[in-house]
Amino acid sequence: MNAFMSCASLSKGFAAAFAVGVAIASTNAHGMEDLRVQVVNHTGQSIVALYVSHYNDPLPGPNRLNLNELPAEWSVRINPYDGISGCWYDFLAVMEDRTMSLQEVNACYISRIVFE
DSSP states (O other): HHHHHHHHHHHHHHHHHHHHHHHHHHHHHHHHHOOEEEEEESSSOEEEEEEEETTSSSSSSBBBBOSBBOTTTTEEEEEESSSSOSSSEEEEEEEETTEEOOOOOOOTTEEEEEEE
């Protein structure tokens, strides 16, 4: 009976550890893939491009706007995740008059950024 109880206890322990591991893995995977940030335009003019790259990357990254323009006082949700882990991103907005505004964003903790 002791051998049976020991085996059952070991199985329960393994099952619990496995469940915790799956929960942690799914949380991390979901957290890294779903970094959507609401981008709000309070600049007084349209944003015509929104380039997103990893923090301090010398290249501007792709235009993630997916619209011809983001009119003043409008917002859009952007997911900066590109398959590379990390939370810090540079959001570079280009306005219709070609001025630019850069914001460094920790997308793991910030879900809304405002360009003014």
